[in-house]
Amino acid sequence: MATAVVEPVEGRQGHYAGAVSRLVAFGADVGASWGLFTLGAAALAFTIQLASGTKFSLSNHQIASLVAAVIWEFIYFTYQWTLSGKTIGMAVLGIRVVKTDGSPIGARQAVIRTLTLPLSIIVFGLGFLGILTNRRRYAWHDHFAKTAVVYSWDARAARLRWLARQDTPTPT
Amino acid sequence: MSPVPGSGRVEQLAQAVAERVVSIVMDAIDIDALLERIDVDALVSRVDVDGVVNRVDVDKLIDRVDVEKIIERVDVEKIIERVDIDSLMEKTELGTIIARSTSGVASEVLDVIRAQGVGLDDFFARWASRILRRTPTDLPLGPPTLVETVPARPELSSGSA
Numbered sequence: 001m002a003t004a005v006v007e008p009v010e011g012r013q014g015h016y017a018g019a020v021s022r023l024v025a026f027g028a029d030v031g032a033s034w035g036l037f038t039l040g041a042a043a044l045a046f047t048i049q050l051a052s053g054t055k056f057s058l059s060n061h062q063i064a065s066l067v068a069a070v071i072w073e074f075i076y077f078t079y080q081w082t083l084s085g086k087t088i089g090m091a092v093l094g095i096r097v098v099k100t101d102g103s104p105i106g107a108r109q110a111v112i113r114t115l116t117l118p119l120s121i122i123v124f125g126l127g128f129l130g131i132l133t134n135r136r137r138y139a140w141h142d143h144f145a146k147t148a149v150v151y152s153w154d155a156r157a158a159r160l161r162w163l164a165r166q167d168t169p170t171p172t
Numbered sequence: 173m174s175p176v177p178g179s180g181r182v183e184q185l186a187q188a189v190a191e192r193v194v195s196i197v198m199d200a201i202d203i204d205a206l207l208e209r210i211d212v213d214a215l216v217s218r219v220d221v222d223g224v225v226n227r228v229d230v231d232k233l234i235d236r237v238d239v240e241k242i243i244e245r246v247d248v249e250k251i252i253e254r255v256d257i258d259s260l261m262e263k264t265e266l267g268t269i270i271a272r273s274t275s276g277v278a279s280e281v282l283d284v285i286r287a288q289g290v291g292l293d294d295f296f297a298r299w300a301s302r303i304l305r306r307t308p309t310d311l312p313l314g315p316p317t318l319v320e321t322v323p324a325r326p327e328l329s330s331g332s333a
Contacts, residue, residue, distance in 0.1 A: 014315070014318030014319050015313045015319065016315075017293065018293020018294065092285065098315060102318035102319075132296060133300060133304065136312055148314075150314050151290070155286075158286070158287070161279060161280075161283065162280075165276075
């Protein structure tokens, strides 16, 4: 099967990240956070069952599970943005959140960004449209938190790695 | 029966004498002393090993070997148990090779995913700029502290020296 060779793009570190990278990263984060939440719920159910002997399932307590999910999502995004400016999905896609001037974001910005992120989603995803239309690719939650999303991966190093792989003689 | 009368008895007598003589001679010979006197190295050096080997039909020899039977008699599991895989890995640096190739593959996959993402980002950004009738080169590249500002080149005027 023929595979398309993708040549990494050069010199993008610090540039505003585009819509596809950001949305794919967000999708990956939704998947990762839900996966971790499910694992946590299963672990909790197992522990309660082990300790009390009664069968417990978070899905039987809808309000409690909703509250737990909301708290978990808040922690997932806020903690990671405060810690490194990037979530798991963002790390995979090579992007990170910074202040509008480019400096690292703090806990306050991370909290505002996490709280306003649902706004961008709820209104039919219109909040994300700014990534395409805004000159600085700000989404609604970026406006509220005064943040920007930039590429954090060293495309130049990636290109060098890619070139090195091309030069490596294949064993016969 | 022998054609000469009485020759049978003579033969028997001769046979008996010969056996007795050989027995006495064998008893008298000191085999160890005899072997000590033999120069084995000189004897071996006189042997034409190549000639002997040439005369051996290896194919025929191999045909006679029942490999299946030999394999059946080998306890492979016992041999594997005796192999120190960890030490082997350390000696061959196989672990390093595996780790290097794994990280190489992971890094390559990550580069490809990111590069695909950037490519699609550019594609949509170009279309957005086209629809909004704006020039992509006029757009800011990134936050001021992260984007290197290239100092403007001093223009060479035609009249300068």
